[in-house]
Amino acid sequence: TQLLEQSPQFLSIQExxxxxxxxxSSSVFSSLQWYRQEPGEGPVLLVxxxxxxxxxxxxxxxxQFGDARKDSSLHxxxxxxxxxxxxxxxxxxxxxxxxxxxxxxxxxxxLP
Amino acid sequence: xxxxxxxxxxxxxxxxxxxxxxxxxxxxHNAMYWYKxxxxxxxxxxxxxxxxxxxxxxxxxxxxxxxxxxxxxxFLHLHTLQPEDSALYLCASSQGWQGSDEQYFxxxxxxxxx
Numbered sequence: 758t759q760l761l762e763q764s765p766q767f768l769s770i771q772e773x774x775x776x777x778x779x780x781x782s783s784s785v786f787s788s789l790q791w792y793r794q795e796p797g798e799g800p801v802l803l804v805x806x807x808x809x810x811x812x813x814x815x816x817x818x819x820x821q822f823g824d825a826r827k828d829s830s831l832h833x834x835x836x837x838x839x840x841x842x843x844x845x846x847x848x849x850x851x852x853x854x855x856x857x858x859x860x861x862x863x864x865x866x867x868l869p
Numbered sequence: 870x871x872x873x874x875x876x877x878x879x880x881x882x883x884x885x886x887x888x889x890x891x892x893x894x895x896x897x898h899n900a901m902y903w904y905k906x907x908x909x910x911x912x913x914x915x916x917x918x919x920x921x922x923x924x925x926x927x928x929x930x931x932x933x934x935x936x937x938x939x940x941x942x943x944f945l946h947l948h949t950l951q952p953e954d955s956a957l958y959l960c961a962s963s964q965g966w967q968g969s970d971e972q973y974f975x976x977x978x979x980x981x982x983x
Contacts, residue, residue, distance in 0.1 A: 761911070799871065799959050799974025800912070845912065857972075859912040 760784075761846055761860035769866040773835055778863040780846035781828040787851060789829045791820055794843040794862070805849075836867045872896040873975035875960050881981045882950065890945040890978045892960030898973070900966045901943040903935060906957040906977070918943060919966035950982045 762781045770776055780789065788807045792800035804813050806822035806829060813820045817840075819832040833840055845862045873894045882888050894901060903915040915929045918937040932954075934946040943960055957977045963970040 798976050799873070799961070801871070801974070802971050805971075847912075856914050856917075861909070861911050 761848065761858060763844075763846060763860035763863050765863060766861070767864045767866075769868060770836060771868050772837055775832070775834050776836055776865070777830055777832045778844055778865070779828065779830050780860055782848075783827065785826050786848045787826070788849060789822060789826075790847045790849055791829070791831055792845040792847060794845060796842070800843075800845055836865075838867045838869050841865060841867050871973045871975065873960060873962055873973050875958075875975035875978050877978060878976065879979045879981075881983060882947070883983055884950060884952070886950075887946070887948040889947065890958055890960075890980075892943040892945075892975055894941055894943075894960075894962040894973070894975075896962055896973060898962040898964050899940055900963045900970070901937060901940070902961040902963075902972065903943065903945050904959040904961065904974075906959055907955075912959070916945075917966065924966060947980075950980075952982050955980055955982045 764779050768776060788805055790805045791803045793803055794800040804815060804820045806813060806820055809822060809826045810824045811822045817834045821830050829846060843862045843864050845859050847857055847859045850857045876891045880888060900919045902917050905913045905915055916935040917924050921937045921940055932949050936944040957979050959977045960975040961972040963972045
């Protein structure tokens with residue numbers, strides 16, 4: 758069974774600081790997704806990374822897929838209270854015999 | 870607003886009760902999903918329906934019974950649940966049953982079994 762390990766589990770930082778959260782696995786993935794789940798809501802897809810070494814930017818969020826496609830990171834620059842939420846990484850299902858796998862997530866709290 | 874609605878948002882039920890969770894998607898998607906989100910556990914896929922046909926059942930206990938009458942509606946019928954079934958139940962939909970298709974999640978039903 759493929760597992761996605763996310764770290765840290767919890768992170769509380771001041772507004773304006775930078776941070777990085779990680780998603781790691783011992784398996785190689787064809788692609789990886791990052792979701793953000795705000796309190797009282799369902800997860801929302803932020804990005805999908807496909808190519809080893811790929812970097813994608815979404816405003817202040819930078820997503821990187823490891824060269825070996827076993828890990829990914831999310832870096833947030835100048836964090837804002839609106840970034841508060843649960844960040845989940847996931848490996849999507851490839852076909853009908855596969856199923857999507859989620860990590861446990863990193864719970865991020867940005868203090869104003 | 871993601872285009873996926875779930876009712877009720879909160880539910881408290883006893884172990885002998887029977888209740889149903891409802892999900893409706895307004896996106897014209899063909900696939901719908903039920904997930905369970907418990908504290909300290911990864912999000913778990915329970916059931917997948919594609920064009921109203923169940924394509925995935927991940928060893929979910931029979932006390933959870935899904936129903937998909939059409940491509941816009943999905944139900945999860947609950948009976949004789951256990952306290953460990955308390956969790957957030959999320960519904961999602963996607964255009965097709967392919968890994969690359971983005972899933973849109975509803976806000977979830979917070980279920981407490983007493």
